[in-house]
Amino acid sequence: MIVLGIVAVPLNTLNATGTWRRPSAYFSALGVIVICYSALTALPFISFYFAGALGRFSFLKKRINPTTMTWIYATTLCLSYYIGRPTSDSFCADYGTFIGNRILSPPEETYRIVPWFMSVPVDVAKKILYGGVPTPWADLMPMMIFWSSFMIIYGLLMLSIATLFRKHWIDVEKVPFPHVLAAYELMVRTIPEKRVKFTLPFLLGFILGIAVWIPTICIELFPWFPDIYGWRWEANVCGYGSHFTSPSEPLAAIVAMGRIGKEPLGVAIAYFAPMHTLFNMWFWWLVLYVIGAQIAYTLGYYTGILNLAGCGRIFCDGIGITYGEPFKWTSVFVGGVWGLTIFLLILSRGYIRDTLRAAFGRGSFKAEFEKGEPISYRSTYILLIVCFIVAVLIHIVCGMNPLSSILTPINMIALWFASMRLIGIGGIYWRKTDKGYALHRLLLWPKAPETPNRDFILSAHFNTWMTDAPDMGDAIGGNFLTAFEAYRMASLTGVSTKSVFKVLVASIIIYSLVTIPTWLNEAYTFGVTKLQGTWGIHGCNGVMVRSGSPDTWNVCPGTEPWIPHFVAGFLSVGLISWLHARFVWFPFEPVGFILSIACLEWGYWSYALIAWILKYITLRVGGSKLYEEFGTPMAGGYIAGHMLCLIPGTIISKIRFFFPF
Numbered sequence: 001m002i003v004l005g006i007v008a009v010p011l012n013t014l015n016a017t018g019t020w021r022r023p024s025a026y027f028s029a030l031g032v033i034v035i036c037y038s039a040l041t042a043l044p045f046i047s048f049y050f051a052g053a054l055g056r057f058s059f060l061k062k063r064i065n066p067t068t069m070t071w072i073y074a075t076t077l078c079l080s081y082y083i084g085r086p087t088s089d090s091f092c093a094d095y096g097t098f099i100g101n102r103i104l105s106p107p108e109e110t111y112r113i114v115p116w117f118m119s120v121p122v123d124v125a126k127k128i129l130y131g132g133v134p135t136p137w138a139d140l141m142p143m144m145i146f147w148s149s150f151m152i153i154y155g156l157l158m159l160s161i162a163t164l165f166r167k168h169w170i171d172v173e174k175v176p177f178p179h180v181l182a183a184y185e186l187m188v189r190t191i192p193e194k195r196v197k198f199t200l201p202f203l204l205g206f207i208l209g210i211a212v213w214i215p216t217i218c219i220e221l222f223p224w225f226p227d228i229y230g231w232r233w234e235a236n237v238c239g240y241g242s243h244f245t246s247p248s249e250p251l252a253a254i255v256a257m258g259r260i261g262k263e264p265l266g267v268a269i270a271y272f273a274p275m276h277t278l279f280n281m282w283f284w285w286l287v288l289y290v291i292g293a294q295i296a297y298t299l300g301y302y303t304g305i306l307n308l309a310g311c312g313r314i315f316c317d318g319i320g321i322t323y324g325e326p327f328k329w330t331s332v333f334v335g336g337v338w339g340l341t342i343f344l345l346i347l348s349r350g351y352i353r354d355t356l357r358a359a360f361g362r363g364s365f366k367a368e369f370e371k372g373e374p375i376s377y378r379s380t381y382i383l384l385i386v387c388f389i390v391a392v393l394i395h396i397v398c399g400m401n402p403l404s405s406i407l408t409p410i411n412m413i414a415l416w417f418a419s420m421r422l423i424g425i426g427g428i429y430w431r432k433t434d435k436g437y438a439l440h441r442l443l444l445w446p447k448a449p450e451t452p453n454r455d456f457i458l459s460a461h462f463n464t465w466m467t468d469a470p471d472m473g474d475a476i477g478g479n480f481l482t483a484f485e486a487y488r489m490a491s492l493t494g495v496s497t498k499s500v501f502k503v504l505v506a507s508i509i510i511y512s513l514v515t516i517p518t519w520l521n522e523a524y525t526f527g528v529t530k531l532q533g534t535w536g537i538h539g540c541n542g543v544m545v546r547s548g549s550p551d552t553w554n555v556c557p558g559t560e561p562w563i564p565h566f567v568a569g570f571l572s573v574g575l576i577s578w579l580h581a582r583f584v585w586f587p588f589e590p591v592g593f594i595l596s597i598a599c600l601e602w603g604y605w606s607y608a609l610i611a612w613i614l615k616y617i618t619l620r621v622g623g624s625k626l627y628e629e630f631g632t633p634m635a636g637g638y639i640a641g642h643m644l645c646l647i648p649g650t651i652i653s654k655i656r657f658f659f660p661f
Contacts, residue, residue: 001075001507005082005514008043010522011650012083014657017220018532019087019239023263024220024231025532027213028653029646031083031090032471035266036240037431037602039423039470039481040179041080044073045186045643052190061192066493069187071503074486078507081478082515084471086653087533091519093465093472093542095147096528099125100537105544113454113543115398117142128520129538131527140520147474148512150394154412155479155508157387161413162420162483163501164380167373168351169424169484170491177488178272178427184492185636186643205268205634209641212264217649221656229262236309241266242603244310255297256289256321258310259603265642266604270611271635273427278615280592281426281608285599288329293321301326314601317555322601328565331558333597334438335569337430340418340590342570343577355380374501395462399454404444408462411439415467416477418594420484425591429470430598433547434557436464438566441553448550457548464547464556479508 012030019025026034030043051072055064084090092100098118102110102125110122119125124139169175188196198206218225219232231237236244241263251257270278296302302319305312317323322330345352358369359377370376375383388409395405415436419429440463449456466473470481483504490500528534536542546552558565573590580589599605618631 001079001510002514004075005079005511006518008079008083009515009518011654012086013088013091013519013522013531013533014526015086015532015653016656016660019085019089021233021237021239022220022231023229023237023239023241024216025239026086027217027220027646027649029086030650031080032085033265033642033646034239034241034263035269035428036085036469036471037598037604038179038266038269038428039081039478040182040269040427040639041077042643042646043076043080043083044183045640046647047072047076048183048186048190049644049647052192055190055192064192066187066191067495067499069191070486070489070493070495070500073183073187073489074482074500074503075507077485078475078479078482078504079511079515081471081475081482082511085533088519088523088528088531089533090471090475091515091523092528092534092536094474095119095143095516096523096534097461097465097536097542098143099128101541101543102126103129103538104541113452113457115454117146118398119143128523128528130529131523131525133524135521135524137517140517144516144520147516151474151476151512152509153387153390153394154409154474154476155512156383156505157391157409157413158416158476158480159483159501159504159508160380160384160387161417162480162487163374164355164377164384165348165351166484166487166497168348170487171372172351175421175424175484175488176272176274177424177485178269179423180485180488180492181272181632182269182636182639184489185633186640187489187493199629199633201630202633202637202640205637205639206641206644207637209265209268209638209643210645211641213642213645217645217652221652221661238311238603240602244603245313246309247307252306254290255293255302255305255313256285256600258314258321258600261603261606265639266607267610267614268635268638268642269427270604270607271615271631273608273611274425275612275615275619276587276589277426277592277595278608278612279587280589281595281599282605282612284593284596285605285608288327288596289321289600292327296326317559322597323555323558328558328562329597329600330432330434330556331562331565332569332572333430333594334435334557335566335571336573336590336594337415337418337435338438338566339570339573340421340577340594341414343574343590344417344421347577347581372497374497395458398458400459400462401455404440404455404459407439407443408459411436411463412467412476414439416480419470419477420480422591422595423481424484426595428595428598428602428604430594430601431469432601433464433468436467436547437553437556439463442563445553448548448553450550452544452548452550457543460548460553461543461546475511479504482507 015028017025023034031041033040033042051064054060098114101114102119102122107122120139124136127133236246242259242261244259245252245257305319314322355377358366359381391409392405395408422429466476470478486500490497528537576588577590579586618627
């Protein structure tokens with residue numbers, strides 16, 4: 001694991017081009033792939049290829065088995081979220097932005113806001129800009145100790161919660177986790193013994209995945225190669241593979257037609273989601289945004305919105321669909337995310353009661369209920385409580401007030417718990433820092449203080465950036481997701497959950513200790529101005545001007561009044577959750593309802609709609625048999641083919657970094 005962590009960081013980050021409005025730059029991704037808001041990562045798939053190849057040697061054949069492949073999946077998935085996208089975004093947005101604060105703020109200001117142990121002195125920080133200097137390990141040591149400890153504590157906290165709900169989600173509810181199903185399609189075909197054959201559907205998908213992505217690699221590498229997918233800057237493209245409309249296009253007459261997903265990988269990912277979830281995604285996108293926004297426009301709202309490009313239609317303050325009157329959809333769905341967590345807990349109250357009985361009781365019930373669990377429920381609760389207390393103390397030591405220090409881990413747990421459900425069923429999540437503002441705006445700072453202090457700035461940063469994406473915010477969400485998906489894979493392969501738990505604990509500790517010094521050494525060697533995704537260190541003082549800025553804080557998740565919209569979203573999700581649990585025939589469910597806003601913001605509606613149509617045809621023609629024997633192998637094969645292309649892409653990108661062409 002140590003070697004893997006040290007090697008993976010530069011392999012993923014030393015790239016010549018960034019991903020901003022450049023989907024083709026994901027041709028060398030080892031962590032998060034081009035559909036970044038899916039949280040699907042490449043490293044587990046790539047590892048299966050290498051493990052399968054090594055398994056062809058006789059002395060390794062028996063050692064490359066379902067057990068070791070499950071362990072490989074768990075540890076590489078964990079590492080994937082530490083390294084993130086094929087840039088330095090993950091490192092920059094975590095602790096790197098505090099180095100940037102030392103560089104971009106006056107000395108007296110940065111020392112007032114950022115504690116000495118969260119960053120380095122100003123003179124040491126400035127050396128990271130252009131590199132070419134020895135890595136100042138002595139000056140970096142306090143910072144590395146703090147952030148490694150922070151990652152470990154929060155990683156173990158999220159692991160304890162995933163372990164607590166493992167039985168309920170994996171064994172009882174059978175939450176599918178589409179990413180795991182896709183990875184499993186490749187895993188069973190790369191295990192040397194008892195290998196599943198490369199069936200025709202899998203091979204068709206596999207060939208398509210390679211054939212579709214090869215032109216993307218050529219677009220990235222060769223300026224003369226025709227831009228057949230419209231991936232270059234001038235084609236109105238977003239970095240995650242969506243097209244954003246311009247006012248001159250015919251579709252621009254539709255107010256909500258902001259982004260349209262056009263990367264076929266998105267359809268393959270969506271195909272693994274349940275039919276009713278896919279239906280709810282595109283149905284609510286159509287009803288709430290396309291129809292709702294068009295009606296609002298005719299009533300006088302969104303003035304001038306047709307003159308904006310797709311991104312502005314979605315995000316612009318005041319008139320954008322997600323922030324503007326009358327709906328303020330961001331506020332609504334932040335309330336919906338909170339509602340999903342609260343009502344999931346309410347609907348799981350019987351299970352939670354049973355875990356407490358098992359944790360503090362004795363006898364046959366305890367023995368039977370804990371069968372198959374990685375550790376006892378008593379140990380799980382102890383780990384959860386200890387990590388929570390330590391997390392609170394860490395925030396207090398940083399300079400946050402006690403109430404904010406308590407609310408911060410609660411906020412992270414609640415928001416990530418809901419996101420786990422979104423990914424676990426829908427295969428994507430709602431990537432947006434706006435989710436993190438609501439709790440502190442409700443209970444502590446309705447308005448930002450006129451002179452932001454350390455307490456406020458750090459509270460704002462921790463609660464927004466660290467609830468944004470699994471690959472951002474010190475991999476807090478990534479470790480949560482890794483635990484659930486590793487347990488799901490273990491259920492498919494029949495591997496002991498106890499052994500998976502041990503791998504997860506080791507991975508969290510080792511990667512938290514290894515990835516930070518590895519990237520810092522890289523940054524001081526090459527300079528952050530030469531690394532992609534480091535704008536938050538040398539160009540944008542993210543600590544001060546992002547979440548902690550009054551201009552941002554006072555309008556997220558919405559301008560006043562936003563609480564009624566928040567409550568409406570909370571109650572709507574609660575009602576849908578109850579009706580969905582109560583009546584089998586009820587067509588609506590909360591996950592697809594919430595993810596409809598991701599369909600709007602990221603253009604995922606097109607993937608959900610196409611996947612729903614394809615899945616509907618599959619089930620109507622051949623039922624579940626055709627779906628299992630043709631549909632899922634083909635979708636899994638497509639994803640596997642895409643991932644295979646990333647191996648030569650990674651090699652070429654490293655050559656290109658050191659020898660530009």
